[in-house]
Amino acid sequence: MKKKILITGGAGFIGSHVVRRFIKKYPDYLIYNLDKLTYAGNLHNLDDVSDAENYQFIKGDIVDAPFINQLFNEYQFDGVIHLAAESHVDRSITNPLEFIMTNVVGTVNLLNASKTIWKDSFQGKLFYHVSTDEVYGSLGEMGLFTETTSYDPQSPYSASKASSDHFVRAYNNTYGIPVVISNCSNNYGANQFPEKLIPLFINNIKENRSLPVYGDGKYTRDWLWVEDHAAAIDQIYHEGEVGETYNIGGVNEWQNIDLIKLLCQIMDKKLGRDEGTSVQLIEYIKDRPGHDRRYAIDASKIERELGWKPSLKFEEGLEKTIDWYLDNEEWLSNITSGDYKNYYNDQYGKGAHV
Numbered sequence: 001m002k003k004k005i006l007i008t009g010g011a012g013f014i015g016s017h018v019v020r021r022f023i024k025k026y027p028d029y030l031i032y033n034l035d036k037l038t039y040a041g042n043l044h045n046l047d048d049v050s051d052a053e054n055y056q057f058i059k060g061d062i063v064d065a066p067f068i069n070q071l072f073n074e075y076q077f078d079g080v081i082h083l084a085a086e087s088h089v090d091r092s093i094t095n096p097l098e099f100i101m102t103n104v105v106g107t108v109n110l111l112n113a114s115k116t117i118w119k120d121s122f123q124g125k126l127f128y129h130v131s132t133d134e135v136y137g138s139l140g141e142m143g144l145f146t147e148t149t150s151y152d153p154q155s156p157y158s159a160s161k162a163s164s165d166h167f168v169r170a171y172n173n174t175y176g177i178p179v180v181i182s183n184c185s186n187n188y189g190a191n192q193f194p195e196k197l198i199p200l201f202i203n204n205i206k207e208n209r210s211l212p213v214y215g216d217g218k219y220t221r222d223w224l225w226v227e228d229h230a231a232a233i234d235q236i237y238h239e240g241e242v243g244e245t246y247n248i249g250g251v252n253e254w255q256n257i258d259l260i261k262l263l264c265q266i267m268d269k270k271l272g273r274d275e276g277t278s279v280q281l282i283e284y285i286k287d288r289p290g291h292d293r294r295y296a297i298d299a300s301k302i303e304r305e306l307g308w309k310p311s312l313k314f315e316e317g318l319e320k321t322i323d324w325y326l327d328n329e330e331w332l333s334n335i336t337s338g339d340y341k342n343y344y345n346d347q348y349g350k351g352a353h354v
């Protein structure tokens with residue numbers, strides 16, 4: 001019998017890289033991709049593998065408990081890799097309830113359904129919950145998040161992810177469900193929706209639109225190439241210890257403003273513009289409410305125990321990412337119409353400026 005693995009959120013940014021990796025690397029698994037196809041979900045992310053024999057897409061909402069129970073009952077999955085989520089901090093500030101529904105209630109629905117179908121034996125089963133470093137809150141100038149750092153979420157997004165992490169651990173503790181959790185730093189790479197910093201700014205530079213920098217621009221993030229995250233997820237799924245948490249990070253901290261200047265520099269070269277052209281598009285705007293100052297991951301546990309570490313230097317990854325966006329104009333133009341325009345105007349229109 002082939003192992004059946006459910007990947008949720010597989011039409012999204014990170015999920016699509018995980019789905020592709022599993023389809024290609026594990027022909028003996030059957031990979032099911034469950035996704036609601038919200039604004040962030042895009043089946044074109046998987047065009048190159050959608051005909052694979054070991055792959056099936058299922059459209060559905062993890063918040064819909066009867067649907068989820070029926071689905072699990074029908075397919076009897078052996079493993080779940082759970083990535084489906086509302087994932088953008090700015091949207092969570094506007095609409096927290098949607099984050100509670102998908103990120104908390106949706107996760108609990110998946111846990112309940114797993115508990116039911118695995119009730120006779122947990123042997124060979126695993127519920128892998130993909131989470132974020134944002135659950136740990138914000139760091140000062142020094143220090144790193146470790147797996148034992150106390151939770152201190154500051155945004156509705158991170159509060160909902162923190163809550164889902166607690167439920168996953170509670171289901172392990174209370175019902176014995178085999179779980180594993182990873183908390184990763186900011187990802188970048190191909191197929192990321194252009195509401196997040198890097199793809200938004202690549203697109204804006206290309207279109208000669210202003211680059212809206214929140215606050216003083218000195219907020220710090222630890223950036224990891226998405227394919228390195230997918231590799232870590234693969235390794236944790238197969239070699240991670242049940243009940244454990246693994247932090248994943250790029251060991252690659254950048255203040256936003258330095259990263260943005262680097263982006264401008266590379267883009268000027270790629271677009272044949274004079275050096276110093278794109279940097280003039282920078283515009284400091286009103287800060288994000290409750291903006292976390294700094295995230296940085298101590299990824300020594302996953303390196304020590306599983307031998308994982310980032311494979312790519314940031315400058316190289318950034319260049320690859322820019323090339324991907326410049327080569328995939330159609331992908332970008334398909335998603336930057338309609339709803340995206342309304343979102344953009346609401347987020348960056350009048351009132352956003354200082």
Ligand code: NAD
Nearest residue numbers: 009011012013014036037038040041061062084085186187
């Ligand atoms: P994304 O927003 O690009 O994709 C999320 C996917 O989930 C989309 O395909 C969407 O359609 C789907 N989805 C949303 N609500 C759903 C629902 N109710 N039912 C079924 N599907 C639904 O997100 P991403 O950046 O790929 O993040 C994936 C996961 O990784 C999330 O759990 C996120 O918290 C976590 N994470 C992201 C980052 C990052 O930098 N992007 C870093 C660490 C952890």
Ligand code: TYD
Nearest residue numbers: 089186195196197198212213214219221256
């Ligand atoms: P983002 O990509 O939204 O990820 P997160 O908030 O989950 O870390 O933002 C990364 C950083 O870039 C964060 O400090 C906020 C900042 N930022 C801007 O300055 N302007 C923007 O338009 C966006 C989207 C983000």
